[in-house]
Amino acid sequence: MMKTAHYYVFVCLFSLLFYSLSNAQIGGIVKDSKNFSPISDVHISIVGTDLGTNTDQDGRFSLPYSTFPVTLELSVLGYESRSLQVYRSDSTLAFFMKPTVLSLDEIVIAPDRTINPITNTSPIARSSVTIEQLSDKSTVTAVELLRAESGVFVQQTSVGQGSIYIRGRAGRDVLYLFNGMRMNPSFVRSGQNQYFGAIDPLLINKLDVYRGPISVYYGSDALSGGVNISPIIYDFSEDSKLSGDLVSTFNFEGNGEKTVHGKFAYQTPKASFFLGGSLRDFDYYKMSSRTEEALWFPYDATLSNADYSFKSMQFSSKIKTSTESDLTVVSYYGEIPDAARLDRITLGFSIEAQESELTPQFGYYSNTSPLLFWGNTVEFRTSKVSKAFESIGIKGGYFRLKDFRKEQDFAFNNAPEYSVNIAERDYLFEISDTTNFDQNTSNQYHFSVDIRSALSKNMYLKWGGDVSFDRVQSSRHSNTGQVQLPRYPDGSVYILSGLFAQIDQLVSEKLSMEYGVRYSQTYASIPFEGILTDRRYDPYSASYSQLTGSVGLTYKLSKDIIFLSNLSSGFRAPNISDLSEVGIRRSDQFQTPNTELRPEKTGNFDIGIQYQSDRFFTEMYAFWLHYFDKITRIETGNIVDEYGNLVDPATSPDPFAVYNEVTNENANSMDLLGIEFRGSYQVNPTLKSGLTFTYTWGNLTNENGTSEPADRVPPANGIFYLDYSPVKKLSIRPQARYAFAHRRISPDEIGDIRISQNGTDGFVNLQLFINYKALDHFSIKLIADNLTDAAYREHASSLDGMGRNYTATVSYSF
Incomplete structure (x- = not known):
């Protein structure tokens, strides 16, 4: 299989780099x-044909065509x-367009702190997925x-969830933003988290992924990168109009998905209104017939207990x-x-211990009971004040x-x-x-001010500030009435604030620079219950x-080649968790708090090259990310009981109720290096x-100076695809998603039942992927996934990928 993977990658690279440029072109800048x-x-479209294209971020375009004259x-x-x-x-045409007063029937793109307002570019490495690209994505x-x-x-721990890794890190190292405001709760933990599962992919206008620290823009948690979720907001229209979409989706042989989704928008010259929502139901999770069934003991390759539902609604x-x-x-609401959580109720790779009488950790365990996110924002924006x-x-x-x-043990x-x-x-x-409940709620209040000032024709200042106040509610109890100390002290408060300034400068026709600085302040109040309680700490x-x-630059080496570089720092203040x-x-571990922690810090340096010709686009970044004062859980050497009291394991009345004491310390440093590549080639129209x-x-x-592989670093991975559109109404996209074998794993991964010791x-x-617009208002999307029914697994996921399965989506637009 790996030989096949290598073969695919090399064939793709060579086909992209050496394909001949033979057709006549129409190209230039707008x-x-x-x-x-x-x-x-x-x-830009050619009248009388199905050919068309869009200008890139630099206003450039190209269209292969050889019969003239033509009308554009x-x-x-x-x-x-x-x-x-x-x-x-x-290919050197220059066209000019006259601005209009009103925008027409378009979705609003919210302002972005990372964008240079002069060049509409950014030195930050970034990836984006827009609403128009949903046809080529699983949703x-x-x-x-x-x-x-x-x-x-x-990485996917369970159905309906998943964690995003950016430059090798996930969890609290990645900052999630909803409409430009932080979504991370103050108790976000070090490992993968499920919070992104509360976001409806069908109600996203755009996902922006920032690769590298963005603390200079948004403050704490943005150590390795961030993700901004832009919700759907419609702009004004010259005439009053009503539009919408109705969508139904069904899956066969994968997860049994049944989805009903609707969007409705009403636009006038002075106002717009949008309402959308989804009801989704997933009946099971079925893996390949070639999967190792012992991994799912006491279930089989069709996990019937992997059923769940999802509901969402958004108004804007x-x-x-x-x-x-x-x-x-x-206002957005999403809930599972x-x-x-399947890794807690199946054996996974603990079967490699080759022991009899192994049992899963729990009879039932869920970390989404419910998982709920309710996000509300109000923004006033004005321009040309002075x-x-x-x-x-x-x-x-x-x-x-x-x-x-919630968790339930096996009956006695x-x-x-x-x-x-x-x-x-x-x-x-x-x-x-008996069901035990562990319930934690984050209540965040946000406020921000963003100001843009023109210092000169070629220099802009973006400046402002933001503050976030989070109050945590936490409780633990059972359905039998038993009450325990909560996971976090109830009423904990976490306040993040900061002032920022960024200068965007067009130094010359070829060179643009960005300089940024931010001062951040963090305050945490931990109302421990007192030294006489089980937690044994005072507030x-x-x-x-x-x-x-940060310092970033963008330099045009030629009309086709751009050099980008960015030097930035990030940090994460110790949070409630x-x-x-x-x-x-x-x-086997008992966690003891450490009140002397310092913020984690990162330094990032990356360089990138973008090349774009009439048919070929490629972008490659190389990066180095260094962690200072990394907060790490270490063993203290003490053996304690379930209440944290020191015990002698040799004399303990219950040898199974003793634990290794662990605590958090700023003990380690870490280096992450990598390459990020994407490219495309327009073979023909x-x-x-x-x-x-x-x-x-x-x-x-x-x-102590020793080194080891960093935990949970992803394997080399990517996709190769072909987009074929023989007629305007039909698009066909065969795609190969691949990952190389990953054998360099950390000591913690060796002990993780989600990961094989090999x-x-x-x-x-x-x-x-097949998309067909059957009629003016009807379209059909078909997905055939895992065509070879391969048994495969994303690294550190608790599930194999679904076996061969099929998804059909029918949409009606008006």
Whole structure:
């Protein structure tokens, strides 16, 4: 299989790099007629044909065509459409478009702190998925949209969930933003988290992935990167109009998905309103017929207990308050009522111990009971206030995130028993009626101010500040009435604030620079219950401050080649989870808090090259990410009981109720190096090929100077695809998603039942996407996944990928 994977990758690379450029071309640049700046996303079509394209971020375009003269039509939001004739092959054309007063029937793209307002570019490495690209994506979860994107890896612990890895890190090292405001709760933990599972992929306008630290823009947690979720917001329209989409999706032989989704928008010259929502049901999770069934003991390759449901709703409105200002309101609600965490109720790779009488950890366990995210934002934005204040944006928000868990043990003497000998396995079991609940809620209040000032024609200042207040509610109890100390002290408070300034400068026609600095302040109040309680700590508070900065440049080496580089720093202040979590972790550890922690810090350096010709586009980044003062869980050497009291294991009355004491310390440093590549080639007007490839290498240096592989670093991975559009209404996309074998695993991974002690095998997953617009208002999307029914697994996931399965989506638009 790995030989096949290598073969695919080399064939793809060579086909992209050496394909002959033979057809005549129409190409050039489109600019604003007033300020002569390039215009991106202009749609250019050849009248009388199905051929068309869009301008890139630099306003450039190309169309292969050899019969002249031709008539071109140009159209884009905010500009008057144009028709003009071209009489010969020419790739140096320059067209100008006149701005209009109103934008037409388009979705709003929210301002982005990372974008240079002069060049509309950014030195930060980034990947984006837009609403228009959903036709070529699986939409089971929001994280599915980012599978195999350049610089991104997806790990799935259970159905309906998934964690995004950016430059080898996930969990608390990656900052999630919803509509530009932090979504991470103050108790986000070090490992993978399930929070992105509460986001409906069908209600996302755009996902922006920032690769590398973005603390200079958004503060704490952005150590290795971030993801911004832009919800759907419609702009104004010259005429009042009602539009919408109705969507139904069904899956066969994979997860039994049944989805009903709707979107409705009403637009007027002074206001827009949007309402959308989904009801989704997943009946099971079926893996390949070639999977190793012992991994799923006491179940089989069709996990019937992997059923779950999902519901969501979003409302948004944009109101014109004057000719230069508007008010935008967004309210989103997403919930998974209950979904089993499968690595806690199956054996996984613990079967490699080759022991009899093994049993799963729990009869039932869920970390989504429910998983709920309710996000609300209100933004007022005005422009042309004065020369010093070209635009001002004031935004407020309230986010509630519920991280509720429940667990049930096996009934007494009724647990299943695994044996190496198949005939001796006992698959029968009963689950206890006693249910334990672990309920944690984050209540975040946000406020931010973003100001843009024109210092000169070639220099802009973006500056402002933000503050986030999070109050944690936490409880633990059972359905029998027993009450325990909560996971986190109830009423814990976490406040993040910061002031930032960034200068964007057009130094010359070829060189643009960005300089940024941010001062961040963090305050944590931990209301421990007192030294006489089981937690044995008195209340305390802590504060942290951090200065972060960045310098980036974009340099045009030629009309086709751009050089990019970025030097930046990131940090993560100790959060409620780091500072207060006490109790049993896993099966053999007892966590003790450390009130003397310092912020983690990272330094990042990356360089990139972008090349774009009439047919060929490629981008490659190389990066080095270094962690300082990494917060790591270490063993203290003490043996304690279930309450944290020191015990002698030799004299303990219950030898199974003793634990190794662990605590968090700023003990380690870590280095991550990697390459991120994406490229595409327009073979002819109907065929396009593309490839992504991401490789990350990580090494952890311990406090004593020894080193080991960094934990959970993804394998080399990517996709190769062909986009074929023989007619305007039909598109066909065969795709190969691949990953190389990953044998360099950390000591923690060796002890993780989700990962084989031999590492993770490589794989190639062949997929087929077909989109057909049957009528003007009806379209059909078909997905055939895992065509070879291969048994494969993403590294560190608790599930194999689904076996051969099929998904059909029918859409009606009006």
